[in-house]
Amino acid sequence: MKWWPRSWGQFWSTLDGRTYHMMLSARPWIGWLAVGSMVVVFALVFWWVPLEAIQGYPQKIFYIHVPSAWVMYAAFAVVFGASILYLWKRSSLWDIFARCAAEVGFLFTTLALATGMLWGKPIWGTYWTWDARLTSTLILWFIYGGYLLVRAFARPEADVARLAAVIGIIGFLDVPIIHLSVLWWRTLHPQPVVMIVDDPGGGLPASMLITLLASLLAVTLVFAWLWIQRVWQERTAENLALLEVLLDRRERGSR
Amino acid sequence: MIWYLAAYAMFWAVLFGYLLGVSTRQQKLVERAEELTRRLAGPGPGSEGGT
Numbered sequence: 001m002k003w004w005p006r007s008w009g010q011f012w013s014t015l016d017g018r019t020y021h022m023m024l025s026a027r028p029w030i031g032w033l034a035v036g037s038m039v040v041v042f043a044l045v046f047w048w049v050p051l052e053a054i055q056g057y058p059q060k061i062f063y064i065h066v067p068s069a070w071v072m073y074a075a076f077a078v079v080f081g082a083s084i085l086y087l088w089k090r091s092s093l094w095d096i097f098a099r100c101a102a103e104v105g106f107l108f109t110t111l112a113l114a115t116g117m118l119w120g121k122p123i124w125g126t127y128w129t130w131d132a133r134l135t136s137t138l139i140l141w142f143i144y145g146g147y148l149l150v151r152a153f154a155r156p157e158a159d160v161a162r163l164a165a166v167i168g169i170i171g172f173l174d175v176p177i178i179h180l181s182v183l184w185w186r187t188l189h190p191q192p193v194v195m196i197v198d199d200p201g202g203g204l205p206a207s208m209l210i211t212l213l214a215s216l217l218a219v220t221l222v223f224a225w226l227w228i229q230r231v232w233q234e235r236t237a238e239n240l241a242l243l244e245v246l247l248d249r250r251e252r253g254s255r
Numbered sequence: 256m257i258w259y260l261a262a263y264a265m266f267w268a269v270l271f272g273y274l275l276g277v278s279t280r281q282q283k284l285v286e287r288a289e290e291l292t293r294r295l296a297g298p299g300p301g302s303e304g305g306t
Contacts, residue, residue, distance in 0.1 A: 045263075057259040064266045107273055111266060118262040222270070226277065233280055240287055247294050 016085070016093035020235070023228045030228065034221035041211070041218045049211040061119040063211055066194075067219035068112040069137075073179070075105025075223060076144070076172050083168035086161065092238065095161045098168050099151055100230035104223055106144045113137060124188065132181040133189035136174060143171035 005011035045063050052059035078101035086094035116134065117127040128134065147167045154160045182189050193203030194212065204212065 057256040060259050061262040064262065068266075107269070111269055114265055114269070115262045118258050118265065122258045226273070229277055229281075233277070233284060236284055236288075240284070240291060243291050243295070247291060251294075 012089065016089070016091045016097075019097075020093055020231070024232060027225065027228045027232070030221055030225045034218065034225050037214065037218035037221055041215045044211045044214055049207050050205075052208075055123060058119050058122045061115050063215045064219070065112060065115040065119060066212060067216045068108045068115060070216055071108040071219055071223040072105055072112050072137075072140070073175055074220065075101045075108060075227070076140070076168075076175055078227070079105065079144075079147075079168040080172035083165035086165045087169075092161075093235070095165070096231055096234045096238070098165065100227050100234060102144050102147050102151075102164075102168065103230060104226045106141070106148060107226075108219075108223060109137065109141045109144065113141060129188055131188045132185040133178060133187050136178045136181050140171065140174045140178060143167065143174060147171065 005014060041063070045060055049060070049063075051057065079098045082094045082098035082101065085091075086098060113134075116137075120129070121127050147164055150160060150167065151164055154163070181187060182191055194209070
């Protein structure tokens with residue numbers, strides 16, 4: 001297969017296959033980098049980064065809460081992009097990309113909510129409050145929970161893929177709302193400390209910023225590996241199902 | 256400190272639980288592939304009486 005397509009038409013028609021092969025060749029590297037960076041992050045969190053003066057230990061939950069929320073954004077951006085490409089190209093690979101990203105994204109949304117609750121209890125005195133950031137994240141959790149339920153139980157498969165792609169696209173509209181909710185409404189949730197327009201990263205001391213950036217990288221690599229692994233499994237299952245149909249046909253023909 | 260340790264323990268328990276699910280699915284795929292490979296290697300149509 002030639003790497004460079006000869007035209008834009010060829011580029012779009014073969015993009016799914018190219019992306020898939022690129023992902024498979026990167027998978028072992030991503031896996032080992034994810035393990036290595038996670039070890040580094042844990043050393044940084046447990047032994048290196050200083051305790052925050054006011055919050056103390058609960059502040060360290062920040063180093064898994066923020067990366068989980070970031071991966072949640074990234075995963076649903078993948079669902080959004082892959083769903084658009086599925087509706088356009090109707091290639092089953094785009095559908096698999098979206099489905100697997102939604103599954104792993106749902107996992108990290110759950111982790112973002114749960115780690116936030118475990119931080120909220122000692123700091124706010126409650127696990128949950130109907131704050132704009134928390135509520136919009138919970139809505140996202142329900143949207144993608146619904147997406148996964150549709151995928152698991154509704155039939156026929158082609159209609160489900162189309163319906164799920166529409167949910168994936170519309171559901172993504174909640175992501176910018178979540179991100180901007182702390183600016184649009186008066187909320188209990190802390191304001192951004194890294195993505196500040198006038199002073200990026202300026203809301204944190206250097207040691208905390210380094211630990212956070214390392215953790216963002218590590219959790220993103222974990223997400224990427226899990227996503228690629230699930231895509232490979234779904235693609236392989238699809239190929240095996242096809243092989244089974246061919247074998248059934250061959251065996252019926254030989255009787 | 257208990258909330259901090261609980262959050263990290265929960266984070267890892269959920270991630271490992273999911274990883275275990277992925278690994279079980281992988282095992283099932285391998286078993287299915289082996290079964291289909293055996294069927295593929297078996298006699299096809301018109302092979303009766305062949306060597």
